[in-house]
Amino acid sequence: MTQLDVEDLSHPYGSKVVLTTYPNSSGVNPVTLQWGASEPQRRGPVIVARTGKGVKTRNAIGAHGGSYSVYNALAIAGGDLPPDFRPDFTNTEPTFNFKPQPAWASADKIVAMDPFGHIVTSAFQQQLQQGHDIRPTIAITRATMRVAEIAEAVKEKRLPVDGEIVISELGDVRVTKVAVEPVWYLPGVAKRFNIKESHLRRALFEHMGGSYPELITRPDLKVFLPPIGGLTVYIFGPPDRVSDPSCKLALRVHDECNGSDVFQSDICTCRPYLAFGIQEAIREAQQGGSGLCIYFRKEGRALGEVVKYLVYNARKRGGDTADKYFQRTENVAGVRDMRFQALMPDILHWLGIVKIDKMLSMSNMKYDAIVDSGIPIIERIPIPDEMIPVDSRVEIDAKINAGYFTTGTVRTTEELAEVAGRGWEQWEDVAH
Numbered sequence: 001m002t003q004l005d006v007e008d009l010s011h012p013y014g015s016k017v018v019l020t021t022y023p024n025s026s027g028v029n030p031v032t033l034q035w036g037a038s039e040p041q042r043r044g045p046v047i048v049a050r051t052g053k054g055v056k057t058r059n060a061i062g063a064h065g066g067s068y069s070v071y072n073a074l075a076i077a078g079g080d081l082p083p084d085f086r087p088d089f090t091n092t093e094p095t096f097n098f099k100p101q102p103a104w105a106s107a108d109k110i111v112a113m114d115p116f117g118h119i120v121t122s123a124f125q126q127q128l129q130q131g132h133d134i135r136p137t138i139a140i141t142r143a144t145m146r147v148a149e150i151a152e153a154v155k156e157k158r159l160p161v162d163g164e165i166v167i168s169e170l171g172d173v174r175v176t177k178v179a180v181e182p183v184w185y186l187p188g189v190a191k192r193f194n195i196k197e198s199h200l201r202r203a204l205f206e207h208m209g210g211s212y213p214e215l216i217t218r219p220d221l222k223v224f225l226p227p228i229g230g231l232t233v234y235i236f237g238p239p240d241r242v243s244d245p246s247c248k249l250a251l252r253v254h255d256e257c258n259g260s261d262v263f264q265s266d267i268c269t270c271r272p273y274l275a276f277g278i279q280e281a282i283r284e285a286q287q288g289g290s291g292l293c294i295y296f297r298k299e300g301r302a303l304g305e306v307v308k309y310l311v312y313n314a315r316k317r318g319g320d321t322a323d324k325y326f327q328r329t330e331n332v333a334g335v336r337d338m339r340f341q342a343l344m345p346d347i348l349h350w351l352g353i354v355k356i357d358k359m360l361s362m363s364n365m366k367y368d369a370i371v372d373s374g375i376p377i378i379e380r381i382p383i384p385d386e387m388i389p390v391d392s393r394v395e396i397d398a399k400i401n402a403g404y405f406t407t408g409t410v411r412t413t414e415e416l417a418e419v420a421g422r423g424w425e426q427w428e429d430v431a432h
C-alpha cells in the first residue's frame with residue numbers, strides 16, 4: 001500500500017484533516033490563557049484537546065498524559081475509546097488541599113507544570129459546563145507503602161513505629177503522593193536555558209519528527225504539553241508542614257533508574273540512595289518536621305535505557321575505570337547528561353518550600369539549580385559509604401571528581417584510573 005485509504009483515514013474524524021492552524025485561520029479563537037495570573041479564573045484553563053471545537057478553541061499544543069498520550073491515541077485507533085470521551089471526575093479531587101503559594105502567580109518560578117493542574121474541576125467548572133475538554137495535570141492521593149530497606153530499618157529499630165507515619169512493625173508507611181504531568185510555558189522554559197523562544201520551538205519541531213507543527217505556525221499559543229514523563233512527590237508526615245518554615249525539611253530529588261530502583265542492579269547507587277532518602281525523610285517527619293522524595297521520570301539521565309545499556313557495554317568492554325566514565329557516555333550520547341535540572345525546582349516552588357534543611361543528594365547540578373532558583377540548602381548529606389554497591393564505585397568516584405558533593409575522598413584524575421568496576425570475564429567463559 002503506497003496510499004492511505006481515504007475512507008479509513010476519515011473514520012471517525014471526517015474527510016478534512018487539519019494538519020495545523022494559524023492565528024488568523026477561520027474560527028480560531030483560543031480560550032484566554034494568561035500564564036502567571038494569580039487567580040485561576042484570570043489565568044484561564046489549559047485546553048489542549050483537538051476534538052470537537054477544541055481544534056479552534058484550544059490554547060495549548062501537545063496532548064495530555066505525557067508519553068502516555070501515544071497509548072491514548074492507540075486506544076482510540078483500536079476502537080476501545082471513543083475520540084470524544086469525557087472523563088467523569090466524581091470523587092477524584094485531591095486528598096489534601098495545598099495552600100496557594102506566591103509562586104503559583106509567577107511566570108518565572110513555575111514554567112514546567114500547571115500550578116492549577118490539581119483544581120481544574122473546581123476552578124474551571126464554568127468552562128467545563130460550556131463543553132471545553134479540560135483535564136487535571138496534577139493528582140493528589142494517599143497510600144501505604146512498604147519498601148524492603150525501610151522494613152529492615154524498622155525491624156532493626158533504626159526507625160520507630162510511631163503509629164502515624166510508620167504504622168506497623170512490618171514497616172508499613174503512610175504517604176501522600178502528588179503526580180504531575182509536564183506542562184511547559186514556552187517563553188519561561190526558553191528563558192531558563194537562555195535561548196530564544198523561537199529557537200526552542202524550531203528545535204522541538206525538527207527533532208521530534210516534525211511533530212506539533214503549531215509550535216511553528218501558532219506563536220500565539222505559549223503552552224506545550226510535551227510527550228515526556230512527569231514526576232511524583234512522596235510526602236511523609238502532614239503535607240502542610242512542607243511549606244512551614246518552622247519545620248525542618250529533608251528532601252531527596254531522584255531521577256528514575258529502573259535497573260537499580262526496581263531491579264537492584266549494582267552498577268550504580270540509585271536504589272540505595274533512594275532508600276536512604278526515604279529513610280531520612282521518614283525520620284525527619286517523625287521528629288516533627290517534613291520529609292519528601294521527588295521521583296522524576298528521567299531514565300538514564302534522560303538518555304533512556306537503550307543508550308544507557310550501550311554505554312554499559314562500552315564501559316565493560318573498554319576497561320571500566322572511573323577516569324573514562326563520562327567519556328563513555330559522551331561517546332554514545334554526545335553529552336554526559338540530559339536531565340536539565342533547570343526545570344526541576346518548579347515543583348519545590350509549587351509546594352511552597354522556602355528552605356531545605358537536609359538535601360539527600362550529592363549532585364552539584366541539582367544543588368545549583370535549587371539554590372539558583374532562590375531556595376537555600378542548609379546541609380547536604382552524601383550516601384553513606386557502606387550503602388555504595390561494589391560495582392558502582394566507578395560511577396560515584398567519577399561524579400565526585402567532576403563536582404559531586406562529598407564529605408569523603410575526592411580522587412584525582414590519575415587515581416580515578418585505578419578505580420575499576422567488575423569485568424565480564426566469568427560471564428564470557430559461561431557464554432562460550
Ligand SMILES: [Zn+2]
Nearest residue numbers: 257260268270
Ligand atoms: Zn542508576
